[in-house]
Amino acid sequence: MSGWQKIVFLTGATGNMGRVTLAELLARSDRFRVRALVRPEDRNHPVVRRFTGRAALEWVWGDLTRYEDVLAGVTGADQVLHIGGMVSPLADRFPELTMQVNVGGARNIVDAIRRSGQADHTALVYIGTVAQTGHRNPPVHWGRTGDPIKISRFDHYAVSKxxxxxxxxxxxxxxxxxxxxxxxxxxxxxKIHDPIVFHNPHNGVFEWITVGDSARLAVNTCEDAVPEAFWRGFYNIGGGERMRLVNHQFSRHLAAALGTDMQASTRPNWTGTRNFHGQWYADSDRLEHLVPFRSETMDDFTRQLAAGVPGIVRLLARMFPGAGRRRMEKLARGPGGTLHWIAHDDRARIDAYFGSRAAWDALPAEWGDFVYREPSREVCCLDHGHDADKPIEECSTADLKAAAAFRGGRFAGDAFEPDAPARFACALGHDFSMTPRLYLKGGHWCPTCMTNPDSYDANRARNPFFAQVWPDTD
Incomplete structure (x- = not known):
């Protein structure tokens, strides 16, 4: 503690999750004092105008890529909520900048905590992403932490995270x-009007969470009641059973809130069938048990969304459905859109998002011919090659050897310490160093192969762990 309040350093305060987190922190100003990192060019941002003047808030004008700016926020902080960074679709358009912000920013935060002598005091909450495990189309749509990291092709954001x-x-x-x-x-x-809306398969799945519940989770991790068992772990943020939808179900929720109809504004073959991300979680209740945060449902969200959409927007959508379709088709035919790839015979992206040009040709052009799938709701977990339920503190060199062999590689050491770097070899012969905690509980594997989709076919043949999520057909 710092005096009678914890000092919380918040990044990403002007983003969707960050701004709600900031409001939640300030609502608990009897317990928290906030330092929020905001770029100098955002001094007139609506979030800045809204909260400037709050006694419990200090703006830190700076950038994640500048160590000195990060150090100013970290020094003396009891906890860091690292929510900021570049996200898709912008992140995928500027890959070099994304790496500087997302990877460089994380490195700056860790370095600042360590160099300021706060490694044993300052807690760091890092926000990762479901994109790290790539597309998990049925029947492998159930996931848990420890599943293999798998990056969708062209997903620079997932690489950086x-x-x-x-x-x-x-x-x-x-x-x-x-x-x-x-x-x-x-x-x-x-308000989202970007070609990325056509990248998410209709028959894929998501376990959603509201921004309010996400913010509540972030702030709840700052409370003294958080159990020690929570730390040094990986968790999937999800809303649980009530928030698990097939994507075509969610599209109907969204369209209804806008006063329109999904089928009226799009066609089924405008949307990719793979190479996105999303899954239902077999383990998201674990996080709720440790740090309770869930309070909102899908119905709550759709009511809030409908209330926020201007009446004129809903009226125009009902009166002129053809205009909506033309607007969406123009988006799909523009740069980054699926129909743009088809028109320009962009085989790399066609193959990534559809499997092949022939596979796209075989897709139905009308909704009446489309098959809406309902994947199994019976939990089915992947094999991790060892007892995945065993706490890391109870694991041994035998567990590491078993896990490495299941990855088609080997554990090259003879001792086991959860957070001490260990030597491994991967299925393709690369030597690397990684902590057992990251390897077993985080699902990370060879750094050379893991973020390189070009290696995935070769790994499938030699790595049974990875082959579960990279089948011959999808």
Missing amino acids: TEAEAIVAQSGLTRWVSLRQTGILHPDMW
Whole structure:
């Protein structure tokens, strides 16, 4: 504690999750004092205008890529909520900048905590992403932490978040945690007009969470009641059973809130069938048990969304459905859109998102011919090659050897310490160093292969662990 309040350093305060987290922190100003990192060019941002003047808030004008700015926020802080960073779709358009912000920012935070002598005092909450485990189309749509990291092709955001997570998990800090964020439901979703909307398969799945519940979780991790068992772990953020939807079900929720109809504004073959991300979680209740945060449902979200959509928008959608379809088709035919790839015969992206040009040709062009699938709701977990339920403190060299062999590689050491780097070889012969905690509980594997989809076919043939999520057909 610092005096009678904890000092919380918050990044990403102007983003969707960050702004709600900031409001939640300030609502508990009897317990928390907030330092919020905001870029100088955002001094007139609505979030800044809204909260400036609060006694419990201090703005830190700076950038994640500047160590000095991060150090100013970290010094003396009791906890860091690292929510900030570049996200898709912007992150995938500027991959070099994404790496600088997401990876460099995480490294700056860890370095600042350690160099300021706070490694045993300052807690670090890192927000990861469901994108780290890539597309998990049925029948492998049930996931848990420890499943293999798998990056969808062209997903620079997922690469950056995976590398940043490794920095945090191997930081040597006494208290760190990685919370892998799922799809966030927020009131401004109706404003999203980007070709990425065509990348998410209709028959894929998501376990959603509202932005309010995500913010509540982040702030609840700052409370003194958080159990020690929570730290040094990986968790999937999800809303639980009531928030598990097939994507075509969610599209109907969203369309209804906008006063329109999904079938009226799109066609089934405008949307990819693979290479996105999303899963239902077999383990998201574990996080709720340790740090309770769930309070909102899908119905709550759709009511809030409908209330926030201007009446004129809903009226125009009902009166002129053809205009909505033309607008969406123009988006799909524009740069980054699926129909743009088809028109320009972009085989790399066609193969990634559809399997092949022939596979796209075979897709139905009308909704009447589309098959809406309902994947199994019976939990079915992947094999991790060892007892995945065993606490890391109870694991041994035998567990590491079994897990490495199941990955088609080997454990090259002879001792086991959860957070001491160990030597491994991967299925393709690369030697690397990684902590057993990150390897067993985080699902990380060879750093050379893990973030390189070009290696996935070769790994499938030699790595049974990975082959479970990279089948011959999808």
